[in-house]
Amino acid sequence: MDHFHQVNGVLHAEDIALPMLADAVGTPLYVYSRATLTRHARVFRDALAVLPRVKLAFAVKSNPNLAVLKVLAAEGYGADVVSGGEMERALAAGMAAEGIVFSGVGKTHAELARALEAGIGQFNLESEEEGLELAEIAVRLGKTAACALRVNPDVDAGTHGKISTGKAENKFGVPYDRAAAIYARLATTPGLTMRGLALHIGSQLSRLDPLEAAFTKIGQLMQAIRAAGHAVTHIDFGGGVGVPYKAGEVFPQPKDYAAMVARVTQGWDITAMFEPGRVITGNTGVLMTRVVRVKEGVGAPWVVVDAAMNDLARPALYDAWHDFAAVSPTGETMEANIVGPICESSDTFAMGRTIDAVKRGDLAVFRTAGAYGATMANTYNSRPLVPEVMVDGTKWAVVADRIEPATILAAERVPEWLA
Numbered sequence: 001m002d003h004f005h006q007v008n009g010v011l012h013a014e015d016i017a018l019p020m021l022a023d024a025v026g027t028p029l030y031v032y033s034r035a036t037l038t039r040h041a042r043v044f045r046d047a048l049a050v051l052p053r054v055k056l057a058f059a060v061k062s063n064p065n066l067a068v069l070k071v072l073a074a075e076g077y078g079a080d081v082v083s084g085g086e087m088e089r090a091l092a093a094g095m096a097a098e099g100i101v102f103s104g105v106g107k108t109h110a111e112l113a114r115a116l117e118a119g120i121g122q123f124n125l126e127s128e129e130e131g132l133e134l135a136e137i138a139v140r141l142g143k144t145a146a147c148a149l150r151v152n153p154d155v156d157a158g159t160h161g162k163i164s165t166g167k168a169e170n171k172f173g174v175p176y177d178r179a180a181a182i183y184a185r186l187a188t189t190p191g192l193t194m195r196g197l198a199l200h201i202g203s204q205l206s207r208l209d210p211l212e213a214a215f216t217k218i219g220q221l222m223q224a225i226r227a228a229g230h231a232v233t234h235i236d237f238g239g240g241v242g243v244p245y246k247a248g249e250v251f252p253q254p255k256d257y258a259a260m261v262a263r264v265t266q267g268w269d270i271t272a273m274f275e276p277g278r279v280i281t282g283n284t285g286v287l288m289t290r291v292v293r294v295k296e297g298v299g300a301p302w303v304v305v306d307a308a309m310n311d312l313a314r315p316a317l318y319d320a321w322h323d324f325a326a327v328s329p330t331g332e333t334m335e336a337n338i339v340g341p342i343c344e345s346s347d348t349f350a351m352g353r354t355i356d357a358v359k360r361g362d363l364a365v366f367r368t369a370g371a372y373g374a375t376m377a378n379t380y381n382s383r384p385l386v387p388e389v390m391v392d393g394t395k396w397a398v399v400a401d402r403i404e405p406a407t408i409l410a411a412e413r414v415p416e417w418l419a
């Protein structure tokens with residue numbers, strides 16, 4: 001704590017090194033960079049400026065930390081929410097209700113009513129049944145709900161099966177072939193204003209062609225619905241643009257994505273909506289951890305760290321790769337199996353990987369942990385919820401062991417002194 005002083009409840013320090021944060025807050029600890037977050041938000045927003053009318057709704061599920069939401073609100077982002085809780089967080093962060101889009105197959109009656117009362121901008125209906133229930137509530141409350149119909153385009157996103165959402169066998173949206181008829185019925189239902197279509201075919205997409213195929217199908221559907229005499233003024237293209245997790249991986253850039261959307265939607269006369277999550281937050285955060293001990297193994301040693309699958313679930317759930325780097329690398333490397341302390345063999349971050357050499361007590365980070373990291377944390381094995389801090393800096397150089405200049409901006413789930 002010696003390095004910090006508090007001003008209006010915000011911690012300041014001249015120059016923050018990760019070890020200082022580890023000493024002050026403890027590990028495991030998520031650390032987010034405001035500078036990187038702001039840069040990503042601007043790169044994505046600026047790329048899409050090639051389109052005539054754009055609305056950005058940050059996918060809150062990827063990182064619902066209030067500090068993150070506040071930064072994005074200031075950059076002009078609204079929110080894509082999938083629960084009443086996410087909606088309350090977006091509102092608490094200062095996002096305008098009008099800029100909030102509510103997605104999800106299981107919105108409850110209470111959630112629909114609260115969202116209507118709050119005046120959110122758009123409901124992305126995932127079924128006709130949901131539309132009829134919302135209409136009933138709207139009529140009772142004397143309101144009109146602006147809606148888009150989420151369509152399942154039956155396109156393979158080419159991503160991990162557990163995060164693919166646009167194949168016919170996935171639970172999301174209404175079947176493509178039935179969408180025009182459902183749209184027509186909902187468009188004449190009192191209480192609803194059908195204004196558009198929505199789709200989202202999956203997360204962590206490494207290629208643009210599945211998106212292009214899906215958007216093209218949605219364009220054809222839009223033409224058919226318009227030809228039947230109904231308005232389609234908004235298309236919500238979802239999220240899904242992927243990010244590199246391994247050094248050296250190459251992914252389509254936001255400007256490539258924007259160019260594709262511009263080409264496909266030429267002449268559509270729509271407001272284009274986007275729900276980016278991972279592409280904004282993925283590479284804005286790391287999970288810092290301390291090596292508890294290095295245990296002899298068969299073949300490679302077990303590097304047991306104090307972070308676990310309850311803090312970062314992605315490797316256990318999707319066999320996901322997160323680069324591991326020592327905070328103060330010596331230049332030496334070692335072959336290791338990296339595991340957490342939880343009593344499950346799935347609590348494994350990496351097997352047989354060449355990493356920076358580490359020993360007991362060393363600090364290290366799992367990189368690209370800003371999306372679907374802390375938000376998926378839980379308390380399994382009665383471990384406390386992992387803390388998160390945001391550092392306000394102009395540089396983000398984790399491996400070089402420095403984040404500078406620094407102000408810890410805001411934090412959640414942290415010890416009382418930081419609150």
Ligand SMILES: Cc1ncc(COP(=O)(O)O)c(C=O)c1O
Pocket residue numbers: 059062080103104165200202203204205238239240241275276277278279371
């Ligand atoms: C409806 C919807 N919109 C947006 C997203 C955000 O996706 P991503 O983080 O891949 O951009 C998701 C998650 O896959 C989603 O389900």
Ligand SMILES: N[C@@H](CCCC[NH3+])C(=O)O
Pocket residue numbers: 061163203204314318371372
């Ligand atoms: N949780 C997933 C992404 C889910 C996207 C939600 N639609 C991941 O970590 O990759």
